[in-house]
Amino acid sequence: MNKIQNVVVLGGGTAGWMSAALIKKVLGNSVGLTLVESDSIGTVGVGEATIPPIRLVNKVLGLNEGEFLRETKATIKLAIRFENWKQQGESYYHTFGAPGKSMAFCHFHHMWMKGREQGVARDLWDYDLNYLCAEAGKFAQIQSADPMLELPFAYHFDAGLYAQYLRKLSEKAGVKRIEGKVERVLRNERDGTVKALQLEGGQLVDGDLFIDCSGFSALLIEKALGTGYDDWSHLLPCDTAIAVPSERRETTRPFTRSMAHKAGWQWQIPLQHRNGNGHVFCSRYMSDDEAQSILLNNLETKPLADPKVIRFTTGRRRKQWVKNVVAIGLSSGFLEPLESTSIHLIQSGIVRLLQLFPHNGLHPASVNEYNEQSEREFLQIRDFLVLHYTLNERNDSQFWKDMRELELPPLLKHKMDLFRENGKLFRDQNDLFLESSWLQVMLGQGLIPGDYHPLVNTMSDEHIRNTLNRISEIKAQPIAELPYHDDYLAHVMRSA
Incomplete structure (x- = not known):
């Protein structure tokens, strides 16, 4: 051409x-x-709902954040809270942050596991600033050179x-x-x-x-x-979504909710003017009517429109x-x-x-490179989604039992086996999700390593306890001074 x-x-x-x-x-x-x-x-x-790279797009386009928040009715997203995915009544977070502070040759969670053996009972997420802010309903962009105070975020809009x-x-x-x-x-x-x-x-x-x-x-x-x-x-069998907007909550949470149901899951996305809600499910296990009933019965606020059905493969x-x-x-x-x-x-x-x-x-070389990169990206995201489903312990429906029996893609199975053996995490080239993302979902879904890195055995018990306590204090330090999420939004939009 x-x-x-x-x-x-x-x-x-x-x-x-x-x-x-x-x-x-x-x-x-x-x-x-x-x-x-x-x-x-x-x-x-x-x-x-978005993930942190959306901020790069906005920056390239030269968008003013306050104007963007106002024009799109956006809120801040620090994490996703997964509810009922491992078992009913249990929840965990996948945040955009990373727990603790990793060492040169091993990740923080190895020290955390050794500390648990010594009686340091804090949860992994207690060392994650994104989690602490999400739970407190607070947010502001922190200006600090300390990498432990990084607060990666995205938007709902x-x-x-x-x-x-x-x-x-x-x-x-x-x-x-x-x-x-x-x-x-x-x-x-x-x-x-x-x-x-x-x-x-x-x-x-x-x-x-x-x-x-x-x-x-x-x-x-x-x-x-x-x-x-x-x-x-065959790996991700959900094929239908029912979506409906509802009135906004009095306060907007700085995270997305993902609530597992009998044959799928429900999203809840907080915006300034409303909530976005939807129920993703597999039609082989559930009818549209039942799925719609589950969605409407699990709304926090009054619906604003009739539900909309979306089919997909x-x-x-x-x-x-x-x-x-x-x-x-x-x-x-x-x-x-x-x-x-x-x-x-x-x-x-x-x-x-x-x-x-x-x-x-x-030119063929450029076209081929584009297609190879695109395929790799889709495959990596697909495997990460499958991870959520296959690591479940629910016995309340055939859907979840069947999802435990999936024949997993080889690379995903290898990652799970490696983590199960010794807690090791290795990021594939250009994988969208960092090691901390794989860690949070694996641990949150109940995949517990059988061992930890030998580096932590070179440290004294006192050093491990003191280090964990110090990291916990540093992570919690900004919370008291940060504004509440809604106050931050109002301030930024006023100053736009």
Whole structure:
């Protein structure tokens, strides 16, 4: 192909407008940029919780935090609290922080395990500042050079409002928006690449590179190019979500709740103006009516709309870049929002494209690298989600019993076996989740190591106890001075 001069984004929503905003910000006027969407086509819109890399996107786009919080009705997210996942009545946190302070050759949890043997009875999360702030309902960005006082965070926000916010910024920056539905996809006879989109009414939108943000319909990557789909429902069998907004709580928690039910789980996401709620479940084990009843009976506040049913098949496109089409968002695949990765996959997909952008035409090496990185990312996230399900001790339903009997992917099984043997954690290349994330879920779900690193045996019992006490004191020190979460939000938005 010749030089890429015109990029066309098909579809709006978070995927479309995040793609347009980042391409415009990074590439400026070096390429023409057009976004095609139809107001009559709704978006799925359940991706309202994020993970810390979203802050990089906001920084690159030059967003003012106070304005962003106000425009998107956002709140702070420090963690996810998993309730009833191991057993009913038990809970644990997966925070964005890391417990304690790791040593050069072994992680903190080895010292913590040795300390437990000596009678130091604190929970692992008592050494985690994110957990302490989440439980206290407090937050502020801490200015400190001490790595033990790092407080990584992300956001909950209204995905529809976020898309509108990015649209406003993108159009102001020069992105051309065309309202319309695609009637036909025109392809080049010579090589099968997409040449243009023909809209209802006959308008042609031509381009050199097309970004498919058309959601589950995957109009370009699948319906036009027939890429194929890898179905992962044998590992993640939930296939339906029922979502409903509800009134906001009097105070907004700085964390997401994930509550396991009989055949799936429920999310609760606190926003400034409402709560986002949903029930993800497997239709082989539960009817829509029963799932909806469970959801409505477990709302903390009054519902604001009728429940919305969303069907999906967990998996991914076999390739996410084919010819001159790159799939971003739901068109590229779907992983249930258990760890809030949906919006991140949009972000990582477009960032990867910008890193490999084919300004002088398509080249196989770049396309192959993009697809290999995308596949690896999906697989790593998939395995992390499976970890939550397979490590359960629930006997109240056949769903949870069956999830314990999964034939696990080899790499996930190896990670679990290694941790079970001696508490060792090794992060795969470019794994989205750090060792501390794997640690918290493994321990939270009841996978207890049989041994710890020999380095801790070189320390005296007194040194271990004193070190654990000192770390605990340092982690707890900021809590008294931090503002409450709602007070922080109000302050930042006032000063925007």
